[in-house]
Amino acid sequence: MDKKSSPSVKEQLLVLAEFNRLLKERIAELKKAKQ
């Protein structure tokens, strides 16, 4: 796997995980604001 030309699987999974976590945080904030 050429890490210079494309992100590794680990990197991609970490990014996706963090992205999902941020999404959930944001949703929680929105829901809280709506209550």
Next chain:
Amino acid sequence: MSPETNANMPDNLESSVDIAEETNSALSDLAADVLQPLTDVPAKIEAIKQETGQDLEKLQQEILDTAIADTKKNIEEYSQKMEGLTEAEKITEAELYELLQKAMETAIGSTEELAKYSTLLGLKQISGIAELAGKDDDIYLDEEEMLQSTYDENVDPHTQLDSHVLSVFSEYSSEMEAVTSPEELKTFLLEKWDEVRTLLVQKYAPKTEKTAHETSMKMGDEGMMAGLQGLISQVPGNHTELDKFYNAIAFVGGFVDDGEYVDRDGRLNEAKADQAIRTQIDLICEKATPETFNEYKEATKELTKTQQNEKKETLLKSIPENFQGSEFERKYTVYIEQSFINKNWIPKGFDEWLVERPKPGGIGGMLDSLKVLIAQSGLGKFFKDIFGKGSWIGSLLGYGEKKEDKKEVAEGEEKPEEKKKRIEKEDKIIEELQEPSKWDDVNISGIKKKDFLGTGTELSEENRKHLEILQKALNATPGTILAVARTKGLTIESIKTLDEMGEKVIFSAENESFTIKGDLDKTPYELNDTDITKAKEVVPKDDIEAILGKDFAKRFDVEKLPDGLFKSGEKTSDNLHKSVQYLLKLPNTVWGKYKFTEKDCELLAEKIKSGAIHEDLFILDRDNDFDVLQADGTTKEVDRKTKRDVIQIDGTTNKWAFWDPWDVRVENIETLMAWLKHNI
């Protein structure tokens, strides 16, 4: 897998195991509560291992596909399927982009591959966010292109290139955050110049040498954008294409005469321009002492929410008349709203257009453009510091020393340096007060905000209840109750028209949590007996009366006020007082519980007449703005100096203010009236 095991493996297998370990390590980092969609992945790994043996590449792809699919599903769900959210509250592509950027920074410490990830997740490419992530040329202008395609407009290829030129400076403030010394400032500015120079060389290449941008542009029929371009071309005098860059350079710090940098053959005289700009950059960096540099840095900090709102308001107000009501305006308005909600950046294309739009001719127009740019950048203070002392550009920009500053200070008077310190201190207080919770204990003539409006920016429970009841009534009898959203641009004339139509309900929709049906400003609904009957079927009688009032058709009649009462003084004052009449009248209509009696208003009128009330009447609302009512019924935020005056209101000044009764809880209207009677 242990290192001992690895040591006994063939190289190729060891490599595969490394990959497997890497994958498993990644998965172990994903706590179940953090990455819910992927919690079944370990089981999946095992299952695939059983099926496929050592086919780790396939395994990885499966895992990744699962993660991507689940993430896409989350995006879909979060951005489109959340019930109960207004359009403004829904997560937008811009925000998803921003989240992705943050996720990359946190997870792998780099945003270099932002474009790849966004493509992977099917996110729309959004220019402003992409620029934050580090100028990926593959990502830009999708939103603008979408808008352009709506009108199938004739796009001048040069305009596209101009957009690139200005885009070099579009994130100037945020990029400045990374600059930590005057020396770095020079490097930074030179890099900017290099970027611009490359673009300018392209622009001023002979026409036969079509650029990639030119060849990629489609040419269509006339449309809204073509009309806009036509307007721009009317900018008078020597407003050449090169001006745009010089404006941008001016934005960085200086003016360069623009008449001599294009040779007869139409090419940019690169050496000459380069020398001139480098000279300017040197001058800027010489002036950027450590002290001014720190202030410069300070000025580049992210704008506060209030400042964002001010900027948004400025941008929205700048839409020319021929855009009003157009599809373009609607889309751009939504776009701007979203942009400001999600990130403090201006949509690409709009800032450029704002700067280029027709202005009063000559140097004045150019200066206006420059001032807009400076205001947008949040760097006004920096420019003032750099150019404020005697330079011709400073005086053109209004930063020159004022004559009164040079006057000798009489004994007992405030010295200029003392005044400066006092103003800085007050500015700091004002900045701090932009935080809503800081307002809770602000005391206006004996009434604290929290005692009057409650805390925070939410509607009081009572107001919310009433709004919900009204909503219910609206749903039950659509088209029967007139609802006016004050924040939707209500004018006095429209209120008056509604008044003349007879029975109806007017309520403020500020901070409302529901969507008002229909275009109520334009097509008011009349309330008839049948509708009232229907409404009563779903709303308790007491609530109906509390909302509507028993006789709201017989509200206080402003026309009965003494002739000329509101015509004294200047026009502004006159208009303001007219607005006061409506202000006094409307809460009565809205909430019904407390009636502003004719006697109340006469008392107020007498006080106004006797000069007890200053012409500046401030309405402090839940947004913690300092609004002043205008003749058209809209409010306008006052300047910072006036804010300071308002903060100092303590009975010793002749200015006065009160918390916006429109926002006030019903039970406190009486408190307000008691206060008014006591104070005016």
